[in-house]
Amino acid sequence: MSKVERFEDLIAWQKARILTKEIYLITQQGGFARDFGLSGQIQRAAVSIMSNIAEGFERTHLGEFHQFLAIAKSSCAELRSQLYVALDVGYIEQVKFNQLINQAEEVAKIIGGLRISVSRQKNQNNLASNAK
Incomplete structure (x- = not known):
């Protein structure tokens, strides 16, 4: 397994990027495109996922x-x-909803796994520092 050197190498960020693109595409269609409040909010939430991973x-x-x-x-x-x-308001069909929910859940699970890994690494570094 290669070393992660850039945030772009993280699977969590890559999957979040794909999800964000899907959200932008769906929010540019039909009634969703005219609901500036909800479409803007959901776009910001999607962008927030990948941005916080990167930051x-x-x-x-x-x-x-x-x-x-x-x-x-x-x-x-x-x-x-x-x-x-x-x-619920009819901006997306059930099939598309299921697809996007599944993608979002997958991203959340990957982020959760990455958090566990980072936590373990942080704890190992703390133990090593305390042993000095």
Whole structure:
């Protein structure tokens, strides 16, 4: 497995990018495109996922990265909640809703796994520092 050197190498960020593109495409159609409030909010939530992954990765301390991943994961939940609104008001069909919900859940799970990994690495670094 190759070393992750850039945030673009993170699978979580790559999947969040794809999800964001899908959200932008769906919000530019039909009634969704005319609902500036909901379409803007769901777009911001999607962008927040990938942006927080990127910003956290570039931070100096693992604790900061962990916190930004928590925010990114929370944005996944926000996006999922907004997808329910879009479904309920008829902006998206059930099939598209299911696809986007599944993508958002997958991104959240990947971020969750990355958070665990970062937490372990942070704890190992703390133990090594305390042993000195």
